[in-house]
Amino acid sequence: MAETADRVDLGGSLRALRRRADLSQRELADLAGVPQATLARIESGRSGDVRFRTMERLVRAAGGRVAIGTPRAQASDHTSDHVGDGTDAQASDHTGDLTGDDRVPEVVPVPRVPHDGLRDEAGRRYPAHLDAWAVHGPRDWPGAWWAGWWKLPPQHWPRRLPAATYELSRERRDHRRWGTRIRREVVVRRVTDDGLPDTCWRFVAELPDGRLLGELRAHERNPRLLYGDLIDAGEREIVLDGVLVAGPCRLLGIGRRLVEALTVEMERAGIRVAHAVADHGGVDLLLACGYRIEGRGHYAMRLDRASQPCAGPATA
Incomplete structure (x- = not known):
């Protein structure tokens, strides 16, 4: 200070x-x-x-x-x-050494308590060492989401929502603050110098020290390969090959930032269409980024050689 x-x-x-x-x-x-x-x-x-x-x-x-x-x-x-x-x-929380003519140590200001403006029903502050946040709906309140009644209309909620809530578990509190730091520090960029062909697109999410947290890969496709001369030769499309995020960093919005970075680069390149095949959580991610499910024939295919009977030697 x-x-x-x-x-x-x-x-x-x-x-x-x-x-x-x-x-x-x-x-x-x-x-x-x-x-x-x-x-x-x-x-x-x-x-x-x-x-x-x-x-x-x-x-x-x-x-x-x-x-x-x-x-x-x-x-x-x-x-x-x-x-x-x-x-x-x-x-x-930190002081540096005195050097030269300096008379005051270097001081790193301590960030203020982010929820100091919140008050409980009695007008008291929430404990400073906890994480407190305003409750705008059942999803914001740990006392509601696990029971499933957040899916009900407000008139059927069994309890009135509090104005704010807080996290008591130190383990979950530490993880929450760690996630906040990761969201703040992670940088998403397109990689253009790793020897990939111009039609291959690669994006990475990394920390300032270079640690890789996520990656997206895609490639360009000319629709004429599918539709022949029915499509303008100048058209280009993107096929999303995959989005990977390190396990501990999932649900922090990193995958969404990677997909949004791809969308921005598509706009710069004048490409308007992207295709993807997804399952489970990947479907929700792409829907949140503006993709829609197409009702035509994509099938999830699998080759499992271990489950196939061994064939005998070929005979002439």
């Missing part, structure tokens, strides 16, 4: 650090040796004068550090025996 001491949101900073450390109020209070009631008052803004030592213990227990010094630009203009006019009180 780059805020002066009289403008630091102590409660918000503690809630953000506590969320990053995935600690409840009771857990952080026990680690810091501070009464939970004290921590609750600080986070709610009801504690007007917080002792510095108390705040430092809480910040350190949550994995952060408190730094006090002159602003960086100001410090570089003064010698070591001159004290600046102002100070910055900074709470962070």
Whole structure:
């Protein structure tokens, strides 16, 4: 935080650090040796004068550090025996080493709690270390979707939906946050330098460090191969060969982003038609991307040599 001491949101900073450390109020209070009631008052803004030592213990227990010094630009203009006019009180989850004329460590701001604006029916905030979200329909509420009554019309719902809900399981919470990070960092691009023919299209979804999370392959087809001279020679079509996404990264929207990237490239190339054969989840994926099911003869074919009886040696 780059805020002066009289403008630091102590409660918000503690809630953000506590969320990053995935600690409840009771857990952080026990680690810091501070009464939970004290921590609750600080986070709610009801504690007007917080002792510095108390705040430092809480910040350190949550994995952060408190730094006090002159602003960086100001410090570089003064010698070591001159004290600046102002100070910055900074709470962070990381600090760098002091180098040269720097007087304030490098500070990485802690992201605010994303659901701080939500309140329960009593007007209270949801716990900072949990994941809370607004409920707009039964699909948003874990208490409804598994029972199947989300398929009913609203007048037949057996219970009233809450305004918001939250995730208590730490394992599911970690997976949810991991998925959010993957969605934010994954990059989808078309590969054009791997020796493929110009009629072969390849798209990859990867992280900034190069780890491959998904891949789409397709190829161009001239309809004249199927319909002869009945089709304009200039027409081109795309055949979608397959979309693959790493198992842990499925249901994160990566497959959809790959298909949408293909659609964008089709528009740039002036290609208007794409064909695909899909089953199971692949059908839902393509339907969500604007494809439609055609009522003509595609068959799923399989060759299983292991199930066929061994033929005897050929005789002349």
